[in-house]
Amino acid sequence: MYKKNMIAQPSPNPWRNLILLTALPTVLTGLIACQPAPQSIDNDRSPGQAVSIRSAHSSWIDERFQIEIVNMGLEQLGYKIASPKELDYPALYLAIANGDLDYSTVYYDPAHQLFFENAGGQAKLQPVGIITPDGIAGYQIDKKTATKYNIKNIAQLQDPKLAKLFDSDGDGKANLVGCNPGWVCELAIDHQIKAYGLEQTVEQDRGNYAALMADAIARYQQGQSIIFFAYNPHWIGAVFQPDRDVVWLEVPFTSLPESMGKITEKDTVMNGKNFGLVRTQQRIVANPNFLAKNPVAKRWFELVQIPVADMNAESLRVKNGENRVKDIRRHAAEWVSKNQAQFDSWLAQAQQGAK
Numbered sequence: 001m002y003k004k005n006m007i008a009q010p011s012p013n014p015w016r017n018l019i020l021l022t023a024l025p026t027v028l029t030g031l032i033a034c035q036p037a038p039q040s041i042d043n044d045r046s047p048g049q050a051v052s053i054r055s056a057h058s059s060w061i062d063e064r065f066q067i068e069i070v071n072m073g074l075e076q077l078g079y080k081i082a083s084p085k086e087l088d089y090p091a092l093y094l095a096i097a098n099g100d101l102d103y104s105t106v107y108y109d110p111a112h113q114l115f116f117e118n119a120g121g122q123a124k125l126q127p128v129g130i131i132t133p134d135g136i137a138g139y140q141i142d143k144k145t146a147t148k149y150n151i152k153n154i155a156q157l158q159d160p161k162l163a164k165l166f167d168s169d170g171d172g173k174a175n176l177v178g179c180n181p182g183w184v185c186e187l188a189i190d191h192q193i194k195a196y197g198l199e200q201t202v203e204q205d206r207g208n209y210a211a212l213m214a215d216a217i218a219r220y221q222q223g224q225s226i227i228f229f230a231y232n233p234h235w236i237g238a239v240f241q242p243d244r245d246v247v248w249l250e251v252p253f254t255s256l257p258e259s260m261g262k263i264t265e266k267d268t269v270m271n272g273k274n275f276g277l278v279r280t281q282q283r284i285v286a287n288p289n290f291l292a293k294n295p296v297a298k299r300w301f302e303l304v305q306i307p308v309a310d311m312n313a314e315s316l317r318v319k320n321g322e323n324r325v326k327d328i329r330r331h332a333a334e335w336v337s338k339n340q341a342q343f344d345s346w347l348a349q350a351q352q353g354a355k
Contacts, residue, residue: 138275233311299353
């Protein structure tokens, strides 16, 4: 859970390719250049002094935004910062577990639970803080259609007349913009179409998510009705504002594939509405030995938070071409400047962590 252009590189997605997860050989950790193990903090020197912190994000450049903000704080706390590496999951989790990296901001909880467990679980990895809370996934339709036809629940699309409003290929079924083949959300959508009795009236359009959403945006701009799978954080949340441009649909009950684990209604309800898919918290995941030796860094990790709306705005800037590392660093610096009082408060609290 983005791009030189919106078609070539889809947005980071915590729902992506979890079903492809298998046991990986430990040689994966060789993908990362070896570096010395982090040093512990002594009482005779400042917090972070002489400790070089090694981090990484996945191949989606958007995830670097959080890393840059976190590292800016660590640097002010006295740590040396190695340039963040790019390493996709699940290898990223294995690298942290084996001590080749110290931390990352890519732990989508609970969507990445299998990556976490297969890399050693709590014995080798430790989740810290909630850097971006309340990520939502579910189904959205354009507000104009929702209001005109009083559509609030996806089960209403059992009605062929309502489903046909979203038909873009002329076969009479609603074309629901879905996910890339192999993403776990693809399976979730297929499962829910069956569970909610929509097989005769709704079909999932699967393919490159960014390309599918580009087509949906074009149809929306032409005044056509659209329905799509949505998740936050993502740039689509900055293009389509909930309750202004689009509305979230509820589901009649919670039903997800058994492969996703034991998920109850409690896991899929937010603000009294059942969105049908699991809420996701984006958290920092770190090596436990590093955290034990660096209480200041641990306390900093516990404090930093970036709102979903800010992540959506960042994702849109990247999608629109500001996607170089220097662009991301500038975005991070701008975010810190706009939130300076809160940022400084976190720094002060983290410094107290050493005492």
